[in-house]
Amino acid sequence: EGVNYYFDYNASPKLRSVFKKGANAWQTNTCINFKEDSEATDKIRVFFEKGCWSYVGRRGGKQDLSLGKGCDAVATATHELGHALGFYHTMARHDRDEYIIINVQNIQPGLYDQFTKQTTNTNENYNITYDYGSIMNYGGRAGSYNGEAVIVPNDVMYQETLGGPFLAFYDILMMNTHYNCLGELASKGCLD
Incomplete structure (x- = not known):
């Protein structure tokens, strides 16, 4: 199924780019897939508001993730997605x-x-x-x-x-453990 997301009208091209790169960092290193889909029942709304923040874990329905002023860095988007995926x-x-x-x-x-x-x-x-x-x-x-x-x-x-x-290595290990990805990733073999 994966994680659905969509961009609010106020999300700039740069904000969209850094969010996609942050999502790709998690997707590349885990079994979690991200899909842009504004029609999905459960989805993350990525928008520009004051501050960098996200709720922790899946809440169901529309779930906000803010990348406000000063938050337009890949590391920040990756961090906030870590929250949305369940990490404190x-x-x-x-x-x-x-x-x-x-x-x-x-x-x-x-x-x-x-x-x-x-x-x-x-x-x-x-x-x-x-x-x-x-x-x-x-x-x-x-x-x-x-x-x-x-x-x-x-x-x-x-x-x-x-x-x-x-x-970091332990971010990846913990997320893969949390989502039971380890067996799936092991079956893929070594990725270059």
Whole structure:
């Protein structure tokens, strides 16, 4: 069946392009297929509104994904699609305290919810390790009101690795595990 999407009238050509490239990043590395179809019952509406955001997981019906001002980068579209496909932020994992410290005092007011730790009921990690370079992780100072680090790895050697600009190995492994793609991908063999 796949994931249906359509572009709102206010989606610029650049926004459309970066969204398609973000969708292609997931599609190339998983068994998830994306199809542009505005008539489908369940679909993602890609539009230009304030901020970069998406709901987490399939909600049914029309589901919004915003790529607003400053969000017109492939990495941002890939990240927001990660949410639509069911991923919370990496720094919100239920086991994050084993890997990082969140300096709450440095978080911009209004962004606290981006760092809310999930529970084992809301966040399944499939025993896959924390990926500092995950596209679903913020950079160390992202969301900071004072320029100081919000996220600090317990092993500070990973500070500059936080929040990668493309899908990391563990992003791909976790998504493939989540959607039971591993067997299907193994049967395809090695892709050049």
